[in-house]
Amino acid sequence: RTIMGPADGCGESFYPSDEEIQKWMDKAFDMAKDALENGEVPVGCLLIYNNEVIGKGRNEVNETKNATRHAEMVALDELRDWCKLKGLEIKTVCDKTVLYVTVEPCIMCAAALRLFNLPVVVYGCRNDRFGGCGSVLDISSAHLPQTGTIFKCVAGHRAEEAVEMLKTFYKQENPNGNTFDSTY
Amino acid sequence: RWKGSGCDIDSWDASPVLSDEISQDVELIDAFAAPILDKKRTSKLVQTLNTLHPLTDRTHLKRVRPCKTKGSPHALEILLFPIDDAKDPEALGFSDPGLGRPFVVKIPSRPPLTRTQFESASKHWPTSFHEDKQVTVALRGELFDAKQKAKMRNYMMSAIDAANEGKKQNMEAVGAVIVDPNLDKIIATGHDCRKNHPLQHAVMTCIDLVARSQGGGCYSYGKHPGCKFDPPDSDIVPQPYICTGYDLYVTREPCVLCAMALVHSRIGRVFYGTGSGDGALGTKFKIHAQKDLNHRFDVFKGVLAEQCKDLEQWERK
Ligand SMILES: [Zn+2]
Ligand SMILES: [Zn+2]
Numbered sequence: 267r268t269i270m271g272p273a274d275g276c277g278e279s280f281y282p283s284d285e286e287i288q289k290w291m292d293k294a295f296d297m298a299k300d301a302l303e304n305g306e307v308p309v310g311c312l313l314i315y316n317n318e319v320i321g322k323g324r325n326e327v328n329e330t331k332n333a334t335r336h337a338e339m340v341a342l343d344e345l346r347d348w349c350k351l352k353g354l355e356i357k358t359v360c361d362k363t364v365l366y367v368t369v370e371p372c373i374m375c376a377a378a379l380r381l382f383n384l385p386v387v388v389y390g391c392r393n394d395r396f397g398g399c400g401s402v403l404d405i406s407s408a409h410l411p412q413t414g415t416i417f418k419c420v421a422g423h424r425a426e427e428a429v430e431m432l433k434t435f436y437k438q439e440n441p442n443g444n445t446f447d448s449t450y
Numbered sequence: 451r452w453k454g455s456g457c458d459i460d461s462w463d464a465s466p467v468l469s470d471e472i473s474q475d476v477e478l479i480d481a482f483a484a485p486i487l488d489k490k491r492t493s494k495l496v497q498t499l500n501t502l503h504p505l506t507d508r509t510h511l512k513r514v515r516p517c518k519t520k521g522s523p524h525a526l527e528i529l530l531f532p533i534d535d536a537k538d539p540e541a542l543g544f545s546d547p548g549l550g551r552p553f554v555v556k557i558p559s560r561p562p563l564t565r566t567q568f569e570s571a572s573k574h575w576p577t578s579f580h581e582d583k584q585v586t587v588a589l590r591g592e593l594f595d596a597k598q599k600a601k602m603r604n605y606m607m608s609a610i611d612a613a614n615e616g617k618k619q620n621m622e623a624v625g626a627v628i629v630d631p632n633l634d635k636i637i638a639t640g641h642d643c644r645k646n647h648p649l650q651h652a653v654m655t656c657i658d659l660v661a662r663s664q665g666g667g668c669y670s671y672g673k674h675p676g677c678k679f680d681p682p683d684s685d686i687v688p689q690p691y692i693c694t695g696y697d698l699y700v701t702r703e704p705c706v707l708c709a710m711a712l713v714h715s716r717i718g719r720v721f722y723g724t725g726s727g728d729g730a731l732g733t734k735f736k737i738h739a740q741k742d743l744n745h746r747f748d749v750f751k752g753v754l755a756e757q758c759k760d761l762e763q764w765e766r767k
Contacts, residue, residue: 326668329666330661330666330667330668331661331664331665331666331667331692332657332658332661332666332667332668332692333657333692333693333711333714333715333716334654334657334658334711334714334715335668339649342649343647343668346647346648356648372710372714373706373710373713373737374706374707374710374711374713374714376706377705377706377707377710378649378707381648381649381707382648382649394742395742395743395744396710396743398706398710402740402742402743403735403737403740405706408706408734410705410706410728410734411727411728412705412726412727412728413705413706413707413728414648
């Protein structure tokens with residue numbers, strides 16, 4: 267596993283422990299497996315605050331006909347609703363929230379995570395086609411003062427498994443090997 | 451109507467936001483060349499080099515050039531091979547009495563795409579150039595005629611109206627419309643709603659409204675009369691796949707979130723009024739021309755630039 271992003275450790279050093287990473291990534295992988303078994307895009311995604319799931323999501327592009335409904339975007343909507351319900355400020359909650367996701371967030375989702383000021387993202391495999399945490403562009407650490415805050419990435423947790431699930435899914439989905447419409 | 455608009459409403463130009471490959475000079479790389487001491491051996495030398503060191507990916511380069519130095523004893527110089535292929539002129543693999551001592555030259559690494567690139571590349575080594583008329587016209591800013599400009603102005607005015615609607619609700623003054631250029635019809639109109647939700651930028655709002663026009667979507671805009679969509683007239687019109695073939699007009703250059711959302715949505719073209727600090731379609735990134743992404747689109751900036759800039763200025767007060 268590799269830790270990427272600014273290593274200066276400025277500000278508070280909020281960071282999940284190894285046990286937490288293990289526990290929540292296992293849950294994210296369970297979600298992804300579940301999705302695969304139901305013929306859905308095998309990506310699991312959880313937002314954890316104070317050891318509690320405050321947002322989770324799966325890819326909803328097809329049912330909403332909105333190509334931006336990636337799992338992370340759905341989870342961020344849940345986080346926002348949760349904050350509203352609890353009467354908490356989004357920024358205060360996000361300061362101490364970690365995103366666990368089985369695949370590297372895309373460029374769009376990476377920007378969304380910045381705009382929510384999330385400090386840490388833990389992910390499984392790289393996203394070579396759209397990745398926004400270094401694979402195609404590095405939005406997580408880019409100098410974008412009007413686009414929220416940078417975030418740290420913990421990459422590579424059970425990466426091979428995450429790749430295998432995506433491969434299996436797109437093989438079923440696209441027998442011709444046409445991946446034009448794939449999200450990952 | 452426009453604050454301080456003594457200027458003509460049509461004193462703007464839509465200029466293309468081109469990829470770095472087009473807008474910057476062609477990269478130069480080092481190569482070995484050598485003087486041809488015996489002019490009669492030129493064709494033999496070209497033949498041998500074409501076999502031993504073919505210019506496979508660099509067919510834009512001429513093999514031989516006239517010597518530029520005045521009063522030189524030899525008239526011609528010949529390109530041997532790029533230095534990235536081999537570090538040493540000894541790697542030539544043959545010797546010829548007609549060939550002089552190798553020296554290092556700069557050569558353009560890829561074919562020039564524009565006349566400007568061609569002229570600057572040719573200064574280093576003779577280069578061929580196949581002009582793309584569309585690119586040349588675009589660079590001269592002559593892509594759109596008066597009729598097209600009038601349409602573009604109207605669409606951008608709708609986006610500005612939407613921005614003002616948003617402003618009334620204390621949102622950032624950014625507005626957008628998504629248009630079907632074939633039907634000449636606005637499909638969705640939206641404005642910034644980020645006071646409600648950190649991700650509801652004008653473009654994101656419009657994308658979701660297009661989804662709603664196609665029977666999908668995930669947000670409701672009941673509280674925002676400025677955000678609306680027009681369902682397709684009839685079922686004869688084939689439903690496009692998300693934003694395929696549609697144009698977006700937006701008052702301010704989209705950020706990374708919005709720019710990548712437009713890639714995912716397969717937008718046709720994007721027109722924006724004014725640039726933005728973190729803009730991802732020209733300023734910080736050129737996501738519409740990003741290598742490795744599965745969808746590219748054309749971007750034009752400067753439509754009603756002054757009026758769009760005015761929105762931003764009010765913003766700052
Ligand atoms: Zn994404
Ligand atoms: Zn945006």
